[in-house]
Amino acid sequence: MRHSLFLLMCLLLARGGTANTATANTATAASVSAAAAARSAELCPRPAIGAPLPEPMELRSHHGLLEADLSIFGYRRENGEARYCYRTPDGHEAPTLRVHPGDRVVLRLSNHLTSMDDGTSSMPMNHSMPMDHDHAHAPGADPCHSGAMTAVSTNLHFHGMTMPPVCHQDEVLKTSIQPTDPPFEYRFTVPPNEPPGLYWYHPHIHGFSSKQVGGGASGALIVEGLERAMPEVAGLPERVLVIRDMNLMNPDAPPSSAEPVVPKPILDPDGDIANNNTGYGTPARDLSVNFVPVPYPDYTPAKITLKPKERQLWRVLNAAAITYVHLTLLYDKQPQDLGVVAIDGVPVNFGAADAPHVKRVDHIVIPPGSRAEFIVEGPPLGTHGLLITRTVNTGPDGENDPNRALASVEADVGAREPQSRLPAQGAPLPRPQLPWVGDVTPVRTRKLFLSERRSDPANPNSPTLFFVTQDGETPKVFDPAAPLPDIVVHQGDVEDWIIENRSLELHDFHIHQLHFQLREFYGYQVNEPFLRDTVSVPFFDNLMTAYPSVRVRMDFRDPNTVGTFVYHCHLLEHEDGGMMGTIRVEP
Numbered sequence: 001m002r003h004s005l006f007l008l009m010c011l012l013l014a015r016g017g018t019a020n021t022a023t024a025n026t027a028t029a030a031s032v033s034a035a036a037a038a039r040s041a042e043l044c045p046r047p048a049i050g051a052p053l054p055e056p057m058e059l060r061s062h063h064g065l066l067e068a069d070l071s072i073f074g075y076r077r078e079n080g081e082a083r084y085c086y087r088t089p090d091g092h093e094a095p096t097l098r099v100h101p102g103d104r105v106v107l108r109l110s111n112h113l114t115s116m117d118d119g120t121s122s123m124p125m126n127h128s129m130p131m132d133h134d135h136a137h138a139p140g141a142d143p144c145h146s147g148a149m150t151a152v153s154t155n156l157h158f159h160g161m162t163m164p165p166v167c168h169q170d171e172v173l174k175t176s177i178q179p180t181d182p183p184f185e186y187r188f189t190v191p192p193n194e195p196p197g198l199y200w201y202h203p204h205i206h207g208f209s210s211k212q213v214g215g216g217a218s219g220a221l222i223v224e225g226l227e228r229a230m231p232e233v234a235g236l237p238e239r240v241l242v243i244r245d246m247n248l249m250n251p252d253a254p255p256s257s258a259e260p261v262v263p264k265p266i267l268d269p270d271g272d273i274a275n276n277n278t279g280y281g282t283p284a285r286d287l288s289v290n291f292v293p294v295p296y297p298d299y300t301p302a303k304i305t306l307k308p309k310e311r312q313l314w315r316v317l318n319a320a321a322i323t324y325v326h327l328t329l330l331y332d333k334q335p336q337d338l339g340v341v342a343i344d345g346v347p348v349n350f351g352a353a354d355a356p357h358v359k360r361v362d363h364i365v366i367p368p369g370s371r372a373e374f375i376v377e378g379p380p381l382g383t384h385g386l387l388i389t390r391t392v393n394t395g396p397d398g399e400n401d402p403n404r405a406l407a408s409v410e411a412d413v414g415a416r417e418p419q420s421r422l423p424a425q426g427a428p429l430p431r432p433q434l435p436w437v438g439d440v441t442p443v444r445t446r447k448l449f450l451s452e453r454r455s456d457p458a459n460p461n462s463p464t465l466f467f468v469t470q471d472g473e474t475p476k477v478f479d480p481a482a483p484l485p486d487i488v489v490h491q492g493d494v495e496d497w498i499i500e501n502r503s504l505e506l507h508d509f510h511i512h513q514l515h516f517q518l519r520e521f522y523g524y525q526v527n528e529p530f531l532r533d534t535v536s537v538p539f540f541d542n543l544m545t546a547y548p549s550v551r552v553r554m555d556f557r558d559p560n561t562v563g564t565f566v567y568h569c570h571l572l573e574h575e576d577g578g579m580m581g582t583i584r585v586e587p
């Protein structure tokens with residue numbers, strides 16, 4: 001398996017190599033200006049296949065304030081593709097917001113979404129609130145109390161941030177902005193104790209998250225100060241890599257002849273290309289890196305160039321709607337060390353007292369929504385590097401996430417430096433004041449289970465319903481109009497949650513407003529010495545004698561967790577399809 005993967009990647013490299021570029025240059029010269037003209041008319045332009053990896057533009061706070069205007073665009077292109085993006089007034093797409101703990105942030109969000117004549121949600125329609133897909137809330141009504149869930153509604157979630165779940169900050173259950181509304185102001189203080197690292201922003205309208213995020217609506221958010229927690233990164237050039245997914249550009253193409261097996265594409269219960277568990281074949285979605293598409297079947301990689309053996313901090317966000325990422329960096333086919341310094345926005349040494357500073361791995365799984373920040377060392381001159389995502393077995397009912405290239409990584413003494421470099425020094429950041437959550441005795445243990453079923457058991461083509469249910473209760477899809485939260489806890493509580501997967505596919509558990517510690521994975525004690533906000537829950541298959549589960553230690557001690565918010569599967573088709581619940585943290 002490993003051998004054939006390397007063979008494939010090697011062939012991919014050869015196909016994208018320099019031998020073809022002379023002829024390609026003359027052939028493409030004429031089309032470049034035409035393409036540029038076409039892109040200038042495009043509201044959400046995207047780089048060409050194989051382009052050098054662009055860096056998202058940065059919006060930095062000044063004197064403790066980040067004030068910015070963002071517009072969200074969404075429209076259907078002539079080829080049928082639904083495309084979404086955030087833009088600054090001067091046309092930069094998906095800016096990276098860079099803030100310090102304690103900063104004020106004022107973001108004015110204008111909604112420019114247009115109807116795509118398919119205002120259908122993947123949300124099951126059997127809950128108590130009548131859904132009106134033709135009309136958002138009345139012009140002039142308060143977006144804070146709207147709750148409208150339409151294809152042209154939007155809002156913002158600041159994934160990973162421990163901010164209050166209240167309107168204008170990080171509330172997604174009621175807050176809904178319509179195209180008829182004036183710009184909506186998000187205004188909040190970055191919590192002074194927010195750990196430094198990579199967070200992100202994206203829309204979170206139930207029923208439409210998958211379409212908007214899958215169309216490209218996402219951007220990175222960096223809380224500064226990582227070098228103060230982790231001196232190993234001080235002074236390093238840094239690069240943000242946002243991996244997104246999208247519908248296939250060449251859905252009917254046969255797989256590359258370089259692939260050792262050619263599995264026939266079949267559809268899973270969600271209507272996506274099903275996992276075939278070979279590592280090959282048609283993927284469920286194409287991927288892009290900083291919007292450079294890397295489409296099936298050739299996976300022509302984006303281009304990253306570094307100075308020979310230069311060390312850089314790579315901040316990688318998996319902003320895909322449904323696609324798992326499993327990164328490996330190959331130099332002349334050999335996996336390289338990645339020095340992981342932060343997971344899900346939290347430095348890995350912000351956990352247990354004996355937590356390591358830098359976690360050395362040669363591959364890392366990043367589920368949708370999750371982030372990994374790691375130190376890489378550039379290749380020496382003449383060495384071909386390739387950043388790939390390896391296959392992830394998503395289960396019998398999961399989507400196909402095959403092996404594929406993402407970006408070539410080449411050394412060049414003249415390589416341009418990334419736009420940002422971490423400060424060379426800084427006062428050490430105090431460790432978190434609260435005792436490590438892994439050392440706190442939980443006040444209770446709850447069990448939740450994840451399950452799915454056909455909406456019409458007699459009809460194999462009927463939509464799948466998705467559930468997250470507390471043990472002992474009857475599965476029901478998420479009901480936005482439910483009068484009571486599914487779970488009530490008190491601020492200050494620490495709880496253990498066992499999350500069991502009773503379905504035949506991988507799920508991707510995420511909770512807003514807080515981080516948790518992974519205690520057990522698949523029956524094994526792992527007691528991770530660091531935190532996460534998103535975790536994979538292994539799939540069941542019909543041969544197992546028990547449902548697989550994870551055990552996580554939930555931390556409701558921070559006063560900013562007070563309020564009502566959600567936990568859900570971050571495979572957004574599942575969230576939209578009902579796999580979400582609400583929790584109220586009482587003061």
Ligand SMILES: [Cu+2]
Nearest residue numbers: 507569571574
């Ligand atoms: Cu799921």
